[in-house]
Amino acid sequence: MKPPTETDILPDSAEAAAMENPAVGIDQSAGNFSYNMEYAFDAGTGLSEDTIRYISSVKKEAPWILEFRLKALKKFFSMPMPTHWATKDLENIDFQKIRYYLSQGQKPKRTWDEVPDDIKKTFERLGIPEQERKFLAGVEAQFDSEAAYSNIKEIVSKQGVIFVNSTEGLREHPELFKKFFGKVIPTGDNKFSALNSAVFSGGSFIYVPPGVKVAQPLQAYVRINAENFGQFERTLIIADEGSEVVYMEGCTAPKFSTSTLHSAVVELVALKGAKIQYITVQNWANNVFNLVTKRGIAHEDAEIKWIDCNIGSRLTMKYPGVVLKGERARGEVISIALANDGQHQDTGAKMIHAANNTTSNIVAKSISVGQGRSTYRGVVHIPKHLKGCKNNTECDALLINTNSRTDTYPAISVRGDKNSTQHEASVSKVSEDMIFYMQQRGLTEGQAMSLAVNGFINDLARQFPMEYSVELKRLIDLEMEGSVG
Amino acid sequence: MSQLEIKNLHVSIGDKEIVKGLSLTIKGGEVHAIMGPNGTGKSTLSKAIAGHPDYTITSGEVLLDGVSILEKEADERARAGIFLAFQYPSEIPGVSIANFLRAALQARLADGEEIDASGYYKRLYAKMDLLKIDRKFTSRAVNDGFSGGEKKRCEILQMAMLEPKVALMDETDSGLDIDALRIVADGVNTMRGPNLGVLLITHYQRLLDYIVPDYVHVMYDGRIVKSGDKNLAHELEAKGYDWIKKELATAQA
Known part of the structure; x- marks a missing residue:
């Protein structure tokens, strides 16, 4: 393989600034660089059954996974784009011009020294190894389709915590994986969950044993390096009874002139009394279509909290949800979205109450700058036969300029008279007097x-x-x- | 010692001229009061000097220590030493007074210079003690849900921390009860000294019982029509503004 050459898209001054400030990598300018790579594994451009067979074979997957993928591909082709409610901008995605799988290998390294230089440089520039030392229990660093690095601190793995990428998870923990995989978000949930189910690669598989409380957060960092690329990570987190875990994900991509697709599926399962906190800081370059499905199931007395921050991307469509399946389960979505010129943040939350005395809380704040547009979509569902359920929804929008735009589409269906909900929404503008x-x-x-x-x-x-x-x-x-x- | 010179200033809002040729010099250590009936351009004068974008200065000069400030943006004028105590201060939700003042002071430092946090808090607390302000006050968001009195107290604290050369106080007394009025007056009197020039804009004599001015000017129809010492304020209190209007009419006839 040729030695990698570095191509920087930024002018020198901006690059210098990016180097000075690699901290968490949510500074978008800091992520705007890429390396010319030759990939050992490349599924080519376009999507067909062959693409799926290629991905499955290089991953040496069990037959049931290939079958799962092929079924999902059919589903994907059969489903229409959801443009009857979503933005027409989706029609600008050309699925036949995307590269679906690019990697240097399927097995992540356990130490940074073993990671190939160009990939290591990328993550060092984004400050990942430094953070790992400082405050993380484990890190998985995904570069295009596969994790290049994955490690968990010994003290955590000794407690029986599993933290690997999805490829390894499927290979090494098939029973556990299969039991929950695709159960929270079925393949046909939406067109993009179907696409992900067909071509998924990368993402985390986490299992926390009963009663184990992981003291420090586990972090995944997903990085897009290649142009015309589609990234489809698949994450499954299972918190067994009474356990607790905090998971953080960060993401960046260089700003190419063509658009990039990121379409992940994240499934969370919090068993009885478990707590999962999932924190996302999305800072994709603003040519990325970010179409992500995230949902968790909270069993009896369990708690799932999504903290979701969307700053980058061209279009983000993401509505983290919690199915409150067991009594006294709690679900929460805390969401911040910032839409600048040329960006549309279409975000929100779903709370499906399915047991008595369950509570949910949604706080969503959006900021629209210049011609940026932010949309809030929320679903809260409390059926008639339940009692003692509570929901609180607050959505606040801030407009910076007169041509900024915000829309709110709350859908709250509360049946029966033994439940309560409250909803508050506000739109404010930064006034000239305040600035003066x-x-x-x-x-x-x-x-x-x-x-x-x-x-x-x-x-x-x-x-x-x-x-x-x-x-x-x-x-x-x-x-x-x-x-x- | 600083000085603010206003020379033959004309100010318009849209096509309407509000200030029509006003001249006044405020030296460090002096307190000038401008009084006058509603709608004579008192507030316009203060906002125009501070650089509010809605006000157009059509002619005249405003010099701070001999340097014109009219080409400067509002924030540059502020950093040069002009402070406006607002009649209706804005609310800034989510931003604590302590963080706001810190940002304002940080903005006065050169690029790359960081404010010293412990030194800052020490100074902040010293000023608060001086102004008899409770420590808890600065953790509240700027003016958010404040009573009239609290808003004025917040303005005075900011003034004390930013140490301007010239303070323009726009109807600082409007809507205040006697206790709140005392807070404002005590604050200004505490800061009074050779390093501070004050322009007090007020409708009533009442404030001037607490902050005794060195000079009193009467503004009418965009100009200063009469100047004197504190006794002029008492005279106005006794006779009302009609007396001035009549005097003007006679002079013009």
Whole structure:
């Protein structure tokens, strides 16, 4: 293989800034670089049964997985694009121009020293090894289709915690995997879950044994390096009875002139009394279609909390959900979306109450800058036969400029009279008087905007781990810099 | 010692001229009061000097220590030493007073310089003690849900921390009860000194019982029509503004 050559898409000054600030990699400029790679495994361009057979064979999968994939592909081709409710921008995705599988191998390395240089450089630039040392219990770093690095601290693995990528999970823990795989999100849930089920690669498989509380977060970092690429990771997290785990994912991609597709499926299972917290900081370059299905099932007394922050991408469609299956289960979605020029953040939450005395909470805040557009879609369902269920939904939108746009589509169906729900929504605009007030104290217009936006999301940002909230603030400062004038 | 010179200033909002040739010099250590009936351009004057984008300065000069500030943006004027205590301060939800002031002070530092956090809090608490403000106050979001009195207290604290050369106080007394009025007056009196020039804009004499001005000016129809010392304020209180209007009419006839 040829030695890798580095191609940077950024001008020197921006690249220098990216190098200075590699911290958590949610600064979009920091992610805007790529390496010219030759991939050992390449499924080519376009989607057919052959693509599926190629992916399955290089992964040396069991026959039932290939069957699962082929069935999903049929499903995908048979389903229409959901443009009767979603944006027509989806029609701009050409599925035959996408590369579905690119990797250097199917087995991730356990130490950074073994990771190929160009891939290692990528993650070092994004600050991943440094974070791992500082505050993570385990890291999986996915580069295009497969994890290049995966490691879990010994103290955690000794407790019986499994943290591997989905390829390894299927190979080494097939019984556990099969039991829950595709059960939370069936293949035909939507067109993109079907696509993911056909071509999935990468993503995490996590199992936490009964009563084990993982003290530090587990982190996955997903990176797109190649152009015209589609990334389809598949994550399954099972928290057994009374266990607790926090999972964080970060993502970046370079900004190519052509669009990139990212379509993940994430399934969570919190068994009796377990707690799962899933934190996402999405900072894709703004040519990425980010169409993700995320859902969890919370059994008796279990708790699932999604903390979801969407800053990048061209179009994000993502509505994390919780099925509250057992009595007293709790579900929560905390969501921040920032849509800048040329971006559409179509996000929200789903809460399906399916047992008595279950509670759910949704707090969604969106910021639309310039011609950015943010949409909130929410579903809360409490059927008639249940009692003692509670939902709280708050969605607040902040508009920065007069041409910014926000839409809210809440759908709350509460049947019966033994349940309660409350819904609050607000739209506010950063007023000229507020900006003048802050400018009069010496802040520039851009600094004033940043402060107003940071204030708007302050109560939610505090729920992020320290490292992320600091970066979040810095990122908002960056996004606001160009938004005034 | 600083000084703010306003020379033959004309200010319009849209096509309408509001300030029609006003001149005034405020030196460090001086307190000037501008009084006058509603709609004579008092608030316009203060906002125009601070650089509000809705106000157009059509002619005249405003010099701070001999340098024109009219080409500067509002934030540059603020950093140069102009402070406007607002009649209706804006609310900034989610941003604590402590963080807001920190950002304002940070904005005054050179690029790459970081504010010293412990030094900052030390100074903040010292100022709060001086102004008899409870420590808990600065963890609240700026003006968010504040009573009229709390908003003024917040303005005074910001003024104390930012240490301007010139403070323009726009109807600081409007809507305040006597206790809140005392807070404002005590604050200003505490800060009074050679390093601070004050322009007090007020409708009523009442505030001037607590902050005794060195000069009193009467503004009418966009101009200063009469100047004097504190006794002029008492005279206005006794006779009302009609007396001035009559005097003007006679002079013009």
